[in-house]
Amino acid sequence: MAPLFVSRVPTVYSLQQLEEEYATPEKGALSHPLKPVGDLTSSLLPRLACLSRTSAVPSKRIRSFGDLQAIVPDSDEERSLTDFSDEDGVVPQNPPLFGFGEGSSLLDTVLLAEWEDRAEQGLFRYDVTACPTKVLPGAYGFVAQLNEGRGSKKRPTEFRVDKVDQPFDEGKFNFKKALQQEVLFQFDASAPGGLTYSASAPVSQSPNLVFINISPIEYGHVLLVPRVLDGLHQVVDQRSMQLALNLCHESNNPYFRLCYNSLGAFGTVNHLHFQAYFLAAPFAVERVPVEPIPAAKGLYSNIIISRLLQYPVRGLVFEADESAALLAPAVAAACQRLTAANIPHNLFVVDCGQRVFLFPNAFAGAKAAGRVPKDLLDTMVDPAGFEICGHIIMKRAEDYEDLSQQSIWRLLEYASFTEEEFEKFILLALDL
Template sequence: MLRIKRVPTVVSNYQKEEAEEGARRGGGCGRNCLNKCCIQGAKLPLYAFKRLTKIASDKGLPADESTEPPVAFLESLVLGEWEDRMQGGLFRYDVTACETKVIQGQYGFIAQLNEGRHLKKRPTEFRVDKVLQPFDGNKFNFTKVGQEEVLFQFEASEDDEVQFFPNAPIDVENSPNVVAINVSPIEYGHVLLIPRILECLPQRIDRDSFLLALHMAAEAGNPYFRLGYNSLGAFATINHLHFQAYYLAVPFPVEKAPTKKIITSAVGVKISELLNYPVRGLVFEGGNALQDLSNIVSDACICLQDHNIPYNVLIADCGRRIFVLPQCYAEKQALGEVSAEILDTQVNPAVWEISGHMVLKRKKDYEEASEENAWRLLAVVSLSEERFQEVNALIFEAIAFVDKGKGNAAQGSHEEADVKPQSIEEADAINNSPHRSRVTGTQECIVLQ
């Protein structure tokens, strides 16, 4: 059995060992939490979004949307409510005091010195060598956070119009989706989208939850507002289903990386492979409808989960581009195949780091940050070329009939009929890169069945 060093977790200000005993007392636990001891009769703001059937336009809004929403979603609601919680002292540190810079180089990796995130977190409470694990209510989960940490409920509108209700009852019988602060933030406005919070779902993507995340990206309508997902084994630190999101007004390096088209599915979803980037991954975009894109990506994620392959997801460009990045850093770490130099950085490469936003724990690493160092660290995260092709084969088999009755997803253009990437072309791209010496590893990713 692999033995993997425990990684830190993001915890609520209200996660206290002594509070567990209080939760057993009648009349609530005294923390105004989201658990059954306090939830009855509670009210929270509600943002009701319009269900989208068409892929977003270039502005990130549905092509048939002609009216402005009553609330400017990103700036007025998310950031305004987040600022209110910051003024209320609910965060573990002041992320606005963290130094940040764009590293000189072709890709523009972003470096942030965030010592507070490293010093003020507790160990995770679950195994990190299994992507799928059952929910454990005795361990930390989001029903234990204080209701003051929740910004609003996020639900589909019943009358197909965008609406905002500042004081709406929580429907306990129909578990709400909520947006809450991340008390150990990476960036200003860092929030969590928690689907169907009271169902206590483990950290695993399903079709409904992924579609919800795409709706949030489209509703924000801003390409600098991105959502991310980490599976267990890929540095998710809480086994309760959630996506992360924040606003950062610079392009992410992964968004600037070149791609090579593999195929266009029968429902119009184009699938490409990242080129000349330290972490191998797939890019999904397009589709005849938002749900077509969502179904194909979520089924790819479900395939990775079912085969115990850790992965990260970045939802970018208002939901129009989605990056799926399988990784094996934890397995390499457990096998002693990560250099001491990289381990000493104490960087846990989750979705934001893999996307190019490097959250650094030590001032030395921040001062010496370079594109070469970022590339070297991320290259360790990536699957080998051979293993990546094996994983791709699993994914394409899983999504081949994602829309039954609409044809096989492999029925793309004739010249793209072979769903496997042309590895020779990718090798040429990497060999011609100034970083080629840093992506030549042959380490396989261990997949635990």
């Protein structure tokens, strides 16, 4: 099978053409595109506002991709990104890859139209749509991408990787130094009037901003930066976790996933941010079986906490039983405990904010201790949240061509805690 390529959204679309029902006839307007974000005084930026989701919200329970055994049998052939059935065994003929079309959300429409506008302006370091992508043979359906620009043009890390909690440093790169033209819109998740969009609106005192990622992994790759002017370091709290879940909820698209990487778990900027993008295929981890943790039952009302089974990286799964709004306190509390214990960790949010995966990440420690074999180090792949969950970004053509489920499994195992370490991790993360 020939390598697959990510499809572009046709550039002829305007916001008005795409979603006339939302009455958004004009593209977002930036009053000072070449000024830094830190100088937002008197600036006008597009603004998308939604209802607060801190109250009870019925769980969507999307589970769009079913389970591992039922959906993805072993195969000796690479598969197309559309070769995946839904939970009823039906293969979607035209999956809503980027949310355009009937039933698409306002957030998806605005985000991708603005993202495409920045692509046309040449703001990205490379063209991610030219990166070949394939689904590897095997039961897990790992998705691999060759992205040589990610290795050669990505901004280098500027801080220690052995300490999770580090103070915000104005002298190093942070998102206040990014240009305002990299901002797609303000995201206000506390608007009492419901979902609205303004193409040009005054900024709040310290707005939540959605940026492009100038070194993208996928089409539509964005960064959510809470309260950008407050100088928050890369540590999750309840307020920021709730904001991230709100973004996923408003997307209302199972192909939109969100990730958080702490320092030491391959977060590369010490300014609080989450990453998100669209991928029209299941991540391997989404279909892996789980086992509820008996000691966690009743720990948080209407939340099921389980552990992953049959996966190379040991992790926890937080699932909303009735309300996604209840997830933020539970997940944030776990992250706070891990940060205090200096344990690097990654979060992965799926099902429109209904399910959150939490992984302790041991890879940097294994590298420092000399336990990672040279052939794996030579690939320059440091598994952060997206890689751990099944989207592997290769930086050299030879590694991409030779990649297999077995080689990915071998790489990811070095990111995992041992069983003994993971049992202690569960006690700490859940405060048992």
